[in-house]
Amino acid sequence: MAYFSRNGFTPANRSIIKTPVTSYLANDREFVTVKDVKYASLNGVENDKNHNDFTVNERELEKVMEYAKCLIWNLLHLSEHQHIERETLLEFTATWSQFVRWRSFKRTELQFAHYSLMLELEGKLNALVKTHRQSDLIEISLSSQLNDQLNNSLDEMKYLRNIKFDEIRFDSK
Numbered sequence: 001m002a003y004f005s006r007n008g009f010t011p012a013n014r015s016i017i018k019t020p021v022t023s024y025l026a027n028d029r030e031f032v033t034v035k036d037v038k039y040a041s042l043n044g045v046e047n048d049k050n051h052n053d054f055t056v057n058e059r060e061l062e063k064v065m066e067y068a069k070c071l072i073w074n075l076l077h078l079s080e081h082q083h084i085e086r087e088t089l090l091e092f093t094a095t096w097s098q099f100v101r102w103r104s105f106k107r108t109e110l111q112f113a114h115y116s117l118m119l120e121l122e123g124k125l126n127a128l129v130k131t132h133r134q135s136d137l138i139e140i141s142l143s144s145q146l147n148d149q150l151n152n153s154l155d156e157m158k159y160l161r162n163i164k165f166d167e168i169r170f171d172s173k
Helices: 003-004 057-079 086-101 103-107 115-131 144-156
Strands: 014-026 031-040 047-048
Touching: 031 057, 057 086, 057 103, 057 115, 057 144, 086 115
Parallel strands: none
Antiparallel strands: 014 031, 031 047
């Protein structure tokens, strides 16, 4: 958004309001330091520039859900094995962490029913990796309650297309 506001672009149905603090002259040009930049929607309501209230389009939400479905399915699959290699768990945990830090995922906080579950599991996976630093083989065991919750989540997302783990790509959208 900073790039767009510097270059004169504004989000759809919004205009930029700049509140100057001071202005000064240098090399015969006037410079204005800006205290705050706010986006005013056409209906007059102002929003802080850091507030992320932009709506998520249907395709973006669907992609987040497809990735979540893939991650959940893989977690269930990994938990079925007696032990998995540490490198496999590290790669899986890194991908999960990328997912919850992905801008598209963050924007779906209000629309994606499994948002908090995905955040919670990322923390648990990172804790598992930290507690087994010296182990080459690690066991992932899920409680029956968590296992049921994950399976229910998969059932809710069953209409989404199935993607493979290596197809997950986090773009800058």
